[in-house]
Amino acid sequence: MTKIKLCGNFRAEDADLLNLVQPDMAGMIFVPNQRRTVNIQAALAIRARLDSNIPLFGVFKNQNIDDILSIFETDMIQGVQLHGDESELDVELLQKKDIPVIKVRTPEQVLLPTSANYLLLDESAGSGKVFDWRMVPPKSFRQQPLILAGGLTPANLQAIIDQTHPDVVDISSGDETNGIKNLDKMRTLVQIAHKNV
Template identity: 30%
Template sequence: MTRVKICGVARAEDAEAAAEAGADAVGFVFEPGSPRYVGRSTDLHLALPPYVVSVAVFGPFLPDAGATGFDRIQYLSGSPTGRLIRAFRLGETPLAEIVAHRSSPILIDAFHSEQFGGTGERADWEAVAQIVRSASVPVILAGGLTPDNVAEAIRIVRPYAVDVSSGVEASPGVKDHAQIRDFIAAARS
């Protein structure tokens, strides 16, 4: 079964809704330029049940950003240590370099020159499927996923997990709880 991460959660009620809907993981953004930024230190993840993985999400890695107590750290660049998820943006990093990454699970997102995620732009599913077939680590698909397209994306790509942010939002940083439920149901169909 494909796992589901609801990312860009900035409110306690959205974290609770994601957990209640069956999310496997919830992501909290520590990138100051993001409309989903949770601040230098947050305790939103403490409200999650123990079976839901909490993920601190960074653009350029900031080792002193106060992300303590999270189950995983997702980063775009740098060399942090710990339980990690390495994010790559298609078009920014050569496919061979992405496939060669062997030290942690990888998240593949669409490239946007001014934002590092939550853009609503769809990743190239065929390219990500090629990465899934070649990679030796779990691959998480992100980029432009919605309740309407996630089942097809999973069928084509066959990722370990899917990651959604803007695809389940009423507005940036505010999740639509019905869309979260619909997304998870579609991902598990």
């Protein structure tokens, strides 16, 4: 099946919705000044209510590695997603602490090597914009599991999975209505992803 990550959770109630639909991963944004940015208190509340079987990834962009490690050590998150210009050394420093790392790249950067556990393709970090899916490399060219993000919705998810065969799909705005997580959309997205074996 195609795995699915539901990201951009910022309310404690979002954890309750995640528990109902059971995605393979979830995410919270720690990048300052974003609409869905969480503070430490909100992050702790989400993790406390979230099913322990759902790993939670923290999203960071050009932030101090020591600060990221300090957040990881509180057990709020079980993995790190790097959206900025972080170096391979940064990736390796996190991995030495047994932290799974998702490295985000634009489609134009897809062939740049990385030792990250996952490579996530997104046109512009967190913009919700769809890119040309023909730029996604076939499975035989991939060095690690590939995550696709950007403008994924219940209306287009199946077609994109059929065309690109991602290992994981990552949705943030596509499971919302008026900026708030929508249970029906979340459930539909998880069902679409999980029926693709």
